[in-house]
Amino acid sequence: MSQATAQNTLDLLILKTLARGPNHGFGITVHIQSASEGLLRIEEGSLYPALHRLEREKAISGKWKVSENGRRARYYTLNEAGRRRLEDHQSQWLSLSAGVARVLEVT
Amino acid sequence: MKEWLSRRRARDLDRDLRDEMQFHLEMRASAFEQEGMTARESAAAAHKRFGSTSIAHEDARRMHIGAAVSLLGTAGRELCFAVRSLRRAPAFTATAVLALTLGLGGACAVFTVADRILFRGLPYAQSGRLAAVGVRAPIADHAFLLGGDYSEWKEERSAWEGITATRDAYDCDLTENHPVRLTCGGVAASFLPLFGVEPVAGRNFRPEEDRPGAPGAVILSYALWRERYGGDPGIAGRQVRLNGETVPIVGVLPAGFEFPTLASVDILVPLRLDEAVERKRQAVSMVTAFGRLKPGRSIDQARAALGPYFDHFLTTISPQFKKEVWLEVTPLDELMRRNARVAGWVLLGALAAVLGIAWTNVANLWLARAASRSHETAIRTALGAGKGRLLLHHAAELTLVCGCGWAGGLCLAGFLLAVFRQTAPAWTIDLRQVSVDARILFFSAAVLIASVVAFSLLPRGSRIASRRMRLRGVLVAAQLAMSVFLLASAGLLLRTVRELSGIPVGVRTSGVTTVSAVLGLPRYRTAADRFGFVERLESGLHRLPGVSAAAVADELPPLTAGPGFMYGSISVDGRPPASQGPGGRVNERHITSEYFRALGIPLLRGRPFAAAEIDAAEGVCILSDRLARRLFPGNDPLGHTVKPTGWPKTYKVVGVAADAKNAGLLAEDVPEFYIPYDSKQGAPRFVSAVVQSTVKPSVVARLVADEIRAVDPALPATAGPFSDRIARLNARPRFHAALLSLFAGIGVLLAALGIYGVLAFLVSQRSREIGVRMALGATRARIAGWILACVMRWTAAGLALGAVGALLAAREFRSMLYGVKPADPRTFLEVLLLLAAVSVLAAYLPARRAATLDPAVTLRHD
Numbered sequence: 025m026s027q028a029t030a031q032n033t034l035d036l037l038i039l040k041t042l043a044r045g046p047n048h049g050f051g052i053t054v055h056i057q058s059a060s061e062g063l064l065r066i067e068e069g070s071l072y073p074a075l076h077r078l079e080r081e082k083a084i085s086g087k088w089k090v091s092e093n094g095r096r097a098r099y100y101t102l103n104e105a106g107r108r109r110l111e112d113h114q115s116q117w118l119s120l121s122a123g124v125a126r127v128l129e130v131t
Numbered sequence: 132m133k134e135w136l137s138r139r140r141a142r143d144l145d146r147d148l149r150d151e152m153q154f155h156l157e158m159r160a161s162a163f164e165q166e167g168m169t170a171r172e173s174a175a176a177a178h179k180r181f182g183s184t185s186i187a188h189e190d191a192r193r194m195h196i197g198a199a200v201s202l203l204g205t206a207g208r209e210l211c212f213a214v215r216s217l218r219r220a221p222a223f224t225a226t227a228v229l230a231l232t233l234g235l236g237g238a239c240a241v242f243t244v245a246d247r248i249l250f251r252g253l254p255y256a257q258s259g260r261l262a263a264v265g266v267r268a269p270i271a272d273h274a275f276l277l278g279g280d281y282s283e284w285k286e287e288r289s290a291w292e293g294i295t296a297t298r299d300a301y302d303c304d305l306t307e308n309h310p311v312r313l314t315c316g317g318v319a320a321s322f323l324p325l326f327g328v329e330p331v332a333g334r335n336f337r338p339e340e341d342r343p344g345a346p347g348a349v350i351l352s353y354a355l356w357r358e359r360y361g362g363d364p365g366i367a368g369r370q371v372r373l374n375g376e377t378v379p380i381v382g383v384l385p386a387g388f389e390f391p392t393l394a395s396v397d398i399l400v401p402l403r404l405d406e407a408v409e410r411k412r413q414a415v416s417m418v419t420a421f422g423r424l425k426p427g428r429s430i431d432q433a434r435a436a437l438g439p440y441f442d443h444f445l446t447t448i449s450p451q452f453k454k455e456v457w458l459e460v461t462p463l464d465e466l467m468r469r470n471a472r473v474a475g476w477v478l479l480g481a482l483a484a485v486l487g488i489a490w491t492n493v494a495n496l497w498l499a500r501a502a503s504r505s506h507e508t509a510i511r512t513a514l515g516a517g518k519g520r521l522l523l524h525h526a527a528e529l530t531l532v533c534g535c536g537w538a539g540g541l542c543l544a545g546f547l548l549a550v551f552r553q554t555a556p557a558w559t560i561d562l563r564q565v566s567v568d569a570r571i572l573f574f575s576a577a578v579l580i581a582s583v584v585a586f587s588l589l590p591r592g593s594r595i596a597s598r599r600m601r602l603r604g605v606l607v608a609a610q611l612a613m614s615v616f617l618l619a620s621a622g623l624l625l626r627t628v629r630e631l632s633g634i635p636v637g638v639r640t641s642g643v644t645t646v647s648a649v650l651g652l653p654r655y656r657t658a659a660d661r662f663g664f665v666e667r668l669e670s671g672l673h674r675l676p677g678v679s680a681a682a683v684a685d686e687l688p689p690l691t692a693g694p695g696f697m698y699g700s701i702s703v704d705g706r707p708p709a710s711q712g713p714g715g716r717v718n719e720r721h722i723t724s725e726y727f728r729a730l731g732i733p734l735l736r737g738r739p740f741a742a743a744e745i746d747a748a749e750g751v752c753i754l755s756d757r758l759a760r761r762l763f764p765g766n767d768p769l770g771h772t773v774k775p776t777g778w779p780k781t782y783k784v785v786g787v788a789a790d791a792k793n794a795g796l797l798a799e800d801v802p803e804f805y806i807p808y809d810s811k812q813g814a815p816r817f818v819s820a821v822v823q824s825t826v827k828p829s830v831v832a833r834l835v836a837d838e839i840r841a842v843d844p845a846l847p848a849t850a851g852p853f854s855d856r857i858a859r860l861n862a863r864p865r866f867h868a869a870l871l872s873l874f875a876g877i878g879v880l881l882a883a884l885g886i887y888g889v890l891a892f893l894v895s896q897r898s899r900e901i902g903v904r905m906a907l908g909a910t911r912a913r914i915a916g917w918i919l920a921c922v923m924r925w926t927a928a929g930l931a932l933g934a935v936g937a938l939l940a941a942r943e944f945r946s947m948l949y950g951v952k953p954a955d956p957r958t959f960l961e962v963l964l965l966l967a968a969v970s971v972l973a974a975y976l977p978a979r980r981a982a983t984l985d986p987a988v989t990l991r992h993d
Binding site: 048049050067071072073075080088095096 | 147148150151152154155157158159162180181182183184186187188190191192193194
């Protein structure tokens with residue numbers, strides 16, 4: 025996978041996770057791992073740069089809140105721009121993966 | 132403000148990022164713990180899973196902050212980091228800063244001096260078009276014009292824009308409430324406009340003030356205006372008393388003004404040449420003339436234009452005189468700087484050498500540092516520091532080191548210049564105004580920026596240790612080569628000074644005090660007035676404590692006294708002079724009877740003047756040995772009579788005195804014609820007293836000055852030890868030798884430091900190899916020998932190269948040497964031996980450390 029595709033994929037997973045409601049970085053990794061039934065494991069080192077990039081692009085916004093276990097954590101919320109981007113990316117991804125799946129089925 | 136905000140934001144961001152990732156790690160660790168890991172294991176596993184927090188931090192950070200701001204922040208952080216890492220390497224930091232301070236300080240100071248000598252124009256508008264103009268003859272050591280000729284020559288307009296005249300600077304007295312001895316210079320009203328010099332206050336002389344009998348007017352030097360009159364802007368029109376006359380101040384000279392003969396002049400007075408009388412040769416005065424060429428005219432064209440005037444001059448003089456005169460037209464720049472030019476280039480060479488040694492030293496230290504932390508560099512690279520980041524870090528360290536060296540160097544330069552100002556012989560070049568200026572700041576900053584760039588690009592990355600070592604060996608050899616040049620130059624000049632000091636001056640200087648004054652006041656108008664003063668002073672001096680001899684003369688060696696007369700004009704025993712041309716100049720000196728005893732000049736024949744012969748009707752004289760041999764070859768001159776043409780008296784020779792230096796150290800002595808003071812005509816305005824005393828010179832100087840004050844309270848006088856006057860004879864070579872010795876010292880110190888540094892590093896780098904060799908049976912002597920062989924190879928290469936270079940350079944400054952050949956084998960041998968000894972000495976400590984290494988320890992290490 026090229027870097028751009030990897031970045032797009034990571035963005036998509038983050039945005040999709042946040043569409044369920046505000047969450048912190050650790051929560052996002054946990055969700056992706058459990059939702060993919062352990063198939064996807066986020067590179068944690070690249071998660072935070074991606075989060076901050078999305079924040080700067082105003083797709084998401086981060087705020088310090090107290091977490092369920094009483095710790096201070098930075099929670100990210102999906103913005104309007106992020107929601108639009110999620111829809112775009114999601115449809116692109118679905119058509120791309122459907123296309124790829126068909127090509128694979130043919131052989 | 133904006134920057135502060137963004138920096139603040141950056142700080143908040145950094146904290147947020149850290150907290151955020153910390154939270155993540157803790158959550159992950161607690162998740163691991165729930166899976167059954169211990170607290171320690173889970174924390175480690177969490178870190179492992181996350182990867183590099185610092186890379187993630189840096190990447191996330193970059194998302195927020197623009198690249199430029201990020202770079203700035205990075206540079207700031209690198210600078211802080213550099214401070215910390217330099218503090219951990221105090222030896223490197225101190226040595227590098229010291230090397231730069233010494234090198235740069237010395238270089239800046241010398242550059243300031245050399246710059247003034249070599250590159251700065253004269254302080255006149257378009258000075259390239261100014262030239263000294265006149266007739267050269269054996270009677271004077273510079274070109275002159277007779278007043279009448281000047282009034283004709285200045286009309287030349289085909290190649291010359293104008294020709295102006297000055298009179299030699301002379302002592303004059305400001306006789307106000309605090310009388311002081313000053314130097315006055317006479318100039319024509321056309322002088323300042325022709326040289327393009329504008330008074331900073333007031334005005335130039337008016338043409339009517341430059342006429343004979345015109346009321347006086349003076350222009351003050353800037354320094355005198357500031358010191359004595361507090362820089363009063365309304366000074367013009369104020370009256371001063373000069374030599375007892377009241378004259379108005381009309382203007383003030385600008386700060387950088389130099390009199391074209393380099394005399395330091397305090398006051399300008401109008402020349403007031405009586406041109407009508409001079410043209411008829413009813414009065415003859417000598418002036419020093421300067422002209423300005425018309426734009427586009429060459430010096431040869433200008434000389435040719437004066438040809439007819441010179442030919443006319445030749446028709447007005449006696450035929451025997453014609454053979455010994457020639458026309459001189461010399462560019463002013465050449466005239467004023469020609470003595471200093473070679474010295475300037477030598478100093479500049481020394482500057483380059485010192486700077487080069489300092490530079491190679493730092494380069495070497497830097498290479499050593501880069502090599503010794505290849506480990507650290509590897510770790511930082513592994514942790515994600517990019518190539519640019521590492522370069523930035525190195526540049527930050529270098530900037531800090533060079534910046535400190537720069538600041539230190541400028542302080543040192545300021546200090547050295549203050550020393551130069553005190554010690555430089557005044558007439559070499561005017562150093563009174565030198566200081567660290569904008570050009571020096573620029574020069575040194577340029578050197579430093581170039582250094583930082585060059586050092587950063589040094590091949591630190593070279594993996595091959597032996598190649599790196601070879602580069603450093605080359606640097607050490609280069610340092611030694613430059614040291615050879617410095618030491619050899621200094622050695623040759625020191626030998627010159629020693630040779631010069633060894634020249635017999637012909638007078639005794641120890642325990643001799645002199646005092647001089649000028650009888651310029653109206654009350655000394657007649658010879659009888661001046662004679663009375665001399666008599667009163669002489670008897671007063673004899674009453675001082677501890678005086679064994681005291682005398683008065685118009686001038687003392689090493690200077691000649693009056694204008695003198697031509698040898699060819701002397702008639703012996705009434706016979707007219709043999710007409711073999713003017714035969715050069717003879718100096719007449721008025722003295723009192725104890726003159727020879729006070730100065731320790733031996734009388735070879737005859738006797739000193741008797742008291743009765745002073746001011747007697749019948750003339751007596753004493754000849755210098757040189758004059759006696761020439762006038763009376765093979766005969767006893769005693770009892771014969773001599774008479775210079777035009778003199779009223781005939782003089783009987785009563786003695787012959789040994790020669791004493793009176794025309795500088797190297798020039799041939801001028802024959803001396805000693806005559807007693809005479810109240811009719813022979814009592815010059817210049818008075819110098821000389822006292823031989825057993826009392827401390829400083830005390831005698833004060834007593835002698837008091838004695839003059841007792842005779843005339845309004846007369847300013849300067850007193851001091853006679854040795855000062857003699858020391859002035861070789862002040863210039865001494866100054867040059869002192870400067871070069873200073874640089875040679877700095878250079879050798881730096882070179883020794885360099886060798887030591889490289890070897891110490893070599894030993895610590897190769898301690899394992901040394902350990903292995905020892906374990907395999909190498910003896911301690913063998914190891915030490917290996918280190919020394921290393922040094923000797925570099926040393927031999929450096930010394931050979933340096934010797935060749937120094938030989939070539941010394942040939943170029945031959946003119947500064949006396950009594951020693953440029954390729955003086957003794958000097959060169961001494962220099963080479965000294966440097967070889969220095970390099971062995973510098974190698975001694977590292978070699979000993981290598982020899983005493985314990986193989987068991989070095990091999991177990993790491």
